[in-house]
Amino acid sequence: MKRVVLFDCDSTLSTIEGIDVLAEQAGVVDQVVPLTNAAMDGRLRLEEAYAARLDLIRPDASTLAGIGQLYIDTRVAGAVEAIAALQRLGWQVHVVSGGIRQAVLVIARFLGVPDDHVHAVDLRFDAHGHYAGFDTASPLARSGGKAVIARLLGAGAERLVMVGDGITDLEAAEASAHVIGFGGVVRRDIVARRAAEYVDTPDLREVARRLVGPDESPRVADLLGPA
Ligand SMILES: [Mg+2]
Numbered sequence: 001m002k003r004v005v006l007f008d009c010d011s012t013l014s015t016i017e018g019i020d021v022l023a024e025q026a027g028v029v030d031q032v033v034p035l036t037n038a039a040m041d042g043r044l045r046l047e048e049a050y051a052a053r054l055d056l057i058r059p060d061a062s063t064l065a066g067i068g069q070l071y072i073d074t075r076v077a078g079a080v081e082a083i084a085a086l087q088r089l090g091w092q093v094h095v096v097s098g099g100i101r102q103a104v105l106v107i108a109r110f111l112g113v114p115d116d117h118v119h120a121v122d123l124r125f126d127a128h129g130h131y132a133g134f135d136t137a138s139p140l141a142r143s144g145g146k147a148v149i150a151r152l153l154g155a156g157a158e159r160l161v162m163v164g165d166g167i168t169d170l171e172a173a174e175a176s177a178h179v180i181g182f183g184g185v186v187r188r189d190i191v192a193r194r195a196a197e198y199v200d201t202p203d204l205r206e207v208a209r210r211l212v213g214p215d216e217s218p219r220v221a222d223l224l225g226p227a
Pocket residue numbers: 008009010011012164165166
């Protein structure tokens with residue numbers, strides 16, 4: 001029985017938003033925030049906002065390694081235990097993020113998620129490690145992208161679950177994923193209303209507990225500790 005769970009990264013596995021931290025470090029927050037808001041309000045297409053923000057930030061390769069480490073340092077409580085328990089119970093665990101793949105890979109490796117289970121947007125660098133663009137073909141740099149990836153990864157799965165804090169995570173429902181909204185870092189009312197289920201405990205072990213059946217729960221209790 002194929003069971004697949006997809007975790008968002010920013011504000012789900014980690015308490016930070018990587019793009020915001022990059023903008024702060026680059027001193028361009030005042031220009032980046034209006035682009036994010038315009039995309040959220042539908043005044044600017046997500047793909048255009050994505051390109052414009054990265055053009056302002058222009059992160060280099062070493063900066064991304066730093067963000068990856070910051071993702072680890074700010075990981076959400078229970079992330080390691082929840083992912084290890086789900087994998088032991090036979091779930092395929094993937095990270096699906098609109099963030100930057102080079103940074104997301106760092107926390108994914110820390111959490112025991114293999115590189116080929118990490119789906120995010122690759123940046124390109126020149127020979128000096130300077131920013132040279134992003135993978136414009138990635139569905140994750142466009143609106144609707146999480147549904148595309150969820151459909152691919154969920155093919156033939158008996159259970160397909162998406163766990164995330166944001167509106168884009170709700171898109172996975174279009175691919176018949178069961179969406180668990182995660183409000184343990186940021187509570188978004190629209191996600192709480194629209195997700196099939198909502199967890200606002202700031203600990204991902206609670207998400208893992210929700211995913212297992214009654215016959216498995218003694219094993220999970222052992223793996224996760226008491227609720
Ligand atoms: Mg998120």
